[in-house]
Amino acid sequence: MKKLTVLLYLFIHTLTGNATITVPDSMLTILHAYYTTSPDTSLAIIQTMRERQMAPQWQLDMAEGDYCYFVLDYTKALKFFQRAYDNIDVKGDDERRLGLLERLVHIHDILYNDAELATFIHELKQEAKRQKSDADMAIADFIIGKRTHYHRHKQKGYNICIKAVEMMKNSDYFRKYNELCSNYADLLLMYMEDGRYNDAMRMSLLQEEAILRIKGMNAKGMNAQSKNKETLRFAYGLRASLLARAGQQEEADRVYEEWKMQGNGNSIIDKAILDYLIIYKHYQEAHDIIHHYCDMLRTQKDNYSYRMVSMLTTGAQVEAALGNYDEAARHCQEIKAIADSLHIDRSESLMAKTKDMIQDKEDIARKNFKLNVLGVILIFSITIGGIVIYYTRHIRHRNKKLLKALNTLEAYRKMATEPTITPSSPTNPSDPTTPTPPSTADENERLFLKLDTKVTQDRLFLNPNFGRDDMARLIGVDKNRIGRIMAKYSDASNAAVYINTKRVEYGAKLLLTHPEYTIAAIASECGMTNTVTFNRTFKEVYGMTPSEYRANSERIAQTPE
Numbered sequence: 001m002k003k004l005t006v007l008l009y010l011f012i013h014t015l016t017g018n019a020t021i022t023v024p025d026s027m028l029t030i031l032h033a034y035y036t037t038s039p040d041t042s043l044a045i046i047q048t049m050r051e052r053q054m055a056p057q058w059q060l061d062m063a064e065g066d067y068c069y070f071v072l073d074y075t076k077a078l079k080f081f082q083r084a085y086d087n088i089d090v091k092g093d094d095e096r097r098l099g100l101l102e103r104l105v106h107i108h109d110i111l112y113n114d115a116e117l118a119t120f121i122h123e124l125k126q127e128a129k130r131q132k133s134d135a136d137m138a139i140a141d142f143i144i145g146k147r148t149h150y151h152r153h154k155q156k157g158y159n160i161c162i163k164a165v166e167m168m169k170n171s172d173y174f175r176k177y178n179e180l181c182s183n184y185a186d187l188l189l190m191y192m193e194d195g196r197y198n199d200a201m202r203m204s205l206l207q208e209e210a211i212l213r214i215k216g217m218n219a220k221g222m223n224a225q226s227k228n229k230e231t232l233r234f235a236y237g238l239r240a241s242l243l244a245r246a247g248q249q250e251e252a253d254r255v256y257e258e259w260k261m262q263g264n265g266n267s268i269i270d271k272a273i274l275d276y277l278i279i280y281k282h283y284q285e286a287h288d289i290i291h292h293y294c295d296m297l298r299t300q301k302d303n304y305s306y307r308m309v310s311m312l313t314t315g316a317q318v319e320a321a322l323g324n325y326d327e328a329a330r331h332c333q334e335i336k337a338i339a340d341s342l343h344i345d346r347s348e349s350l351m352a353k354t355k356d357m358i359q360d361k362e363d364i365a366r367k368n369f370k371l372n373v374l375g376v377i378l379i380f381s382i383t384i385g386g387i388v389i390y391y392t393r394h395i396r397h398r399n400k401k402l403l404k405a406l407n408t409l410e411a412y413r414k415m416a417t418e419p420t421i422t423p424s425s426p427t428n429p430s431d432p433t434t435p436t437p438p439s440t441a442d443e444n445e446r447l448f449l450k451l452d453t454k455v456t457q458d459r460l461f462l463n464p465n466f467g468r469d470d471m472a473r474l475i476g477v478d479k480n481r482i483g484r485i486m487a488k489y490s491d492a493s494n495a496a497v498y499i500n501t502k503r504v505e506y507g508a509k510l511l512l513t514h515p516e517y518t519i520a521a522i523a524s525e526c527g528m529t530n531t532v533t534f535n536r537t538f539k540e541v542y543g544m545t546p547s548e549y550r551a552n553s554e555r556i557a558q559t560p561e
């Protein structure tokens with residue numbers, strides 16, 4: 001009876017999911033966590049090592065983040081990677097820092113966290129440049145290319161992506177073919193959305209070639225053989241969808257059969273074939289994939305995201321095709337709720353951070369219990385008063401600075417549009433009526449006015465490649481002299497600052513006349529591909545960020561001088 005009770009307990013214990021894998025002590029190393037054939041065993045190794053404190057916290061966080069990434073739980077992976085990145089031990093190690101920046105960039109890209117993505121791309125590029133890592137520079141540039149394409153600068157986006165792919169191909173990065181496989185898939189989707197099916201098929205073939213290269217390297221770790229098979233299934237799913245969109249049904253059906261031969265996949269892998277299934281009316285199969293994908297997002301607590309909106313949109317289409325109109329309507333209502341939530345997601349995040357800061361201050365206040373209430377109120381009142389005074393003076397100063405800059409710009413533009421008087425050349429130096437030749441200083445001032453008028457009227461600064469050499473050629477002087485002219489006759493310290501100032505002045509107009517443009521799109525329109533540089537230069541010129549300028553434009557225009 002006792003034996004039966006024990007067996008029954010173990011059976012129930014297993015069914016409830018509380019059973020754990022016992023790992024031999026000989027396997028309790030980070031290396032074994034990566035190079036085991038079972039993801040569950042990998043997790044058991046990491047968790048056991050964490051309980052016994054057998055490795056640094058950052059190393060265990062990084063390993064568990066990689067495990068979550070492998071099993072496609074991206075939200076949880078982000079938490080571990082961010083915690084490892086914030087660890088002080090990591091910040092002092094270049095190699096660890098670079099590896100975690102790669103992971104954070106990929107995760108934020110997958111989760112469509114654009115604001116955080118921009119920050120980490122900038123950090124990755126800076127770190128890659130410092131460590132001379134072409135592979136990491138290629139990773140950052142490729143995602144920049146994707147975002148450029150997304151913001152409707154399509155050919156420019158393609159050019160950046162292709163250049164990044166070539167840089168990755170020429171690198172000695174140990175995960176080169178994994179990155180290339182992902183890059184080709186992204187390019188395939190971009191070309192397919194633009195109707196460039198021949199280019200998309202070329203990317204599909206290159207993707208398959210990269211997958212075979214991975215298999216040829218005898219990859220190990222976290223069930224690598226199964227992972228390679230999933231990757232091939234993903235590639236065939238994309239190709240079947242591509243062929244279906246291109247109207248090549250016979251070939252698409254053949255690839256679909258190859259897709260099925262790759263074994264069972266998962267909802268993230270299998271969503272690649274949704275276009276094929278919908279175009280050729282395999283609605284029930286499409287419904288199952290969408291249903292499992294949405295369930296997976298809910299399990300990962302990623303309900304309110306762009307990924308969920310995209311899948312529910314496709315799901316509504318499929319439900320309607322199956323005649324499930326109530327379910328299709330429910331999907332549409334859920335999409336609206338998520339879309340509304342996404343608009344306030346950023347403000348809620350800021351509120352949460354503010355709340356955390358307030359909580360920290362309250363904790364500190366409780367520890368300093370010896371301070372009396374009167375002292376706390378007095379300090380608080382002085383602090384608030386100081387903040388109000390500082391804020392009021394700061395805003396007034398900033399607005400005056402902006403108005404002065406705008407008035408100066410308007411006055412200069414009126415002057416620049418007036419016809420330039422070109423002095424006549426002297427014909428006889430001995431003739432007293434002949435004008436005296438201008439001095440070098442007068443000549444430099446004339447050249448500057450000529451240059452400034454040309455740059456402003458023709459908007460030469462909108463060309464991202466426009467620089468000091470181009471300005472020198474415009475007025476026929478050498479680049480050293482152009483530097484001296486800039487320093488003396490412009491408000492800028494050098495040619496680069498002069499050009500960027502012109503760009504942000506143009507950007508200020510776009511911010512007011514095109515409220516539908518994103519800051520990144522406006523920066524690109526102004527000839528500045530780096531949004532961070534655009535924001536910094538804009539604040540130097542106008543005393544505020546582009547977002548603040550746009551938000552306060554009406555109030556600023558009414559502020560008296």
